[in-house]
Amino acid sequence: MTKKNPAPPDAADRRAAPPVICYRSDQLPVYKEESFAAARDNFRKIAEVTVPPRDARTFEVKAGQFFRIVSIEGSQVGDLNLWNSNNLSERFYSGKTRQLQASHLTTGDRLWSSLPTMRAMATITHDTLDWYGWDDDGAGVHDVIGTRCDPYTNRQLLDNDYHYCCHSNLTRALADTRGLSLREAEGHIHDVLNVFMCTGFTLDTHQYFMKASPVRPGDFIEFFAEIDLLGALSACPGGNCGSSHSDDETPCFPLLVEVYQPAEGSMPQWSAPIPSAYPGSHGRSEC
Numbered sequence: 001m002t003k004k005n006p007a008p009p010d011a012a013d014r015r016a017a018p019p020v021i022c023y024r025s026d027q028l029p030v031y032k033e034e035s036f037a038a039a040r041d042n043f044r045k046i047a048e049v050t051v052p053p054r055d056a057r058t059f060e061v062k063a064g065q066f067f068r069i070v071s072i073e074g075s076q077v078g079d080l081n082l083w084n085s086n087n088l089s090e091r092f093y094s095g096k097t098r099q100l101q102a103s104h105l106t107t108g109d110r111l112w113s114s115l116p117t118m119r120a121m122a123t124i125t126h127d128t129l130d131w132y133g134w135d136d137d138g139a140g141v142h143d144v145i146g147t148r149c150d151p152y153t154n155r156q157l158l159d160n161d162y163h164y165c166c167h168s169n170l171t172r173a174l175a176d177t178r179g180l181s182l183r184e185a186e187g188h189i190h191d192v193l194n195v196f197m198c199t200g201f202t203l204d205t206h207q208y209f210m211k212a213s214p215v216r217p218g219d220f221i222e223f224f225a226e227i228d229l230l231g232a233l234s235a236c237p238g239g240n241c242g243s244s245h246s247d248d249e250t251p252c253f254p255l256l257v258e259v260y261q262p263a264e265g266s267m268p269q270w271s272a273p274i275p276s277a278y279p280g281s282h283g284r285s286e287c
């Protein structure tokens with residue numbers, strides 16, 4: 001975009017204001033790796049769900065259990081939605097998670113739920129891609145800056161209809177598992193955690209970009225369920241998202257979700273987070 005306004009004389013001073021972290025991470029509950037260690041050492045797999053390419057599946061995880069999203073067969077990204085399995089109106093809040101944690105998530109980060117409950121839904125307890133960090137393009141893995149691919153954007157930009165975008169895949173999966181119509185289910189689909197996806201903003205124009213995911217078969221990201229969860233995972237039609245998305249051109253692979261049960265009493269310190277204590281009065285005497 002062409003700039004129409006000249007910089008004021010004190011432009012350099014204004015730009016030199018120091019950045020201030022909006023939400024200090026030291027005010028969040030401390031992530032204690034050791035508190036999960038005993039549970040992770042001896043947990044056992046109790047369920048698994050294979051997510052077919054260009055499709056989605058749901059899975060249930062009880063509070064106190066773990067789940068993993070595992071790369072199998074080939075490099076593939078996934079779009080993850082999470083709900084409180086007992087109340088779908090409490091769901092993953094990508095934007096608040098971005099503010100409280102970072103643009104890309106890894107071990108120790110929490111996935112926060114929507115207002116007014118706003119609590120940790122899940123904690124990331126292992127990430128085999130944590131070595132990636134930030135590359136020379138400013139990209140990282142597992143972002144909460146983008147959202148799922150969807151047929152409405154496709155119609156806007158390409159004037160065609162593609163039915164196996166992550167948004168549609170997640171919609172069908174939720175409709176099937178909860179006996180909802182597609183319209184009912186679609187209203188519950190929300191901004192995602194882009195699992196294994198490698199993304200950033202370009203350094204010159206700050207546009208959202210993707211590049212081929214570094215994930216390889218055997219890699220996984222692991223979560224601890226802080227509350228009862230219903231999850232939905234789409235194996236994105238973009239495959240490793242190294243070239244395109246929202247079409248049938250790119251090779252796609254399945255993803256595996258595994259649910260793990262820790263041994264009884266292996267997490268004596270843990271208790272499920274309660275909903276936010278804010279009363280919802282918003283400055284008035286009645287809610």
Ligand SMILES: [Zn+2]
Nearest residue numbers: 149166236237
């Ligand atoms: Zn997608």
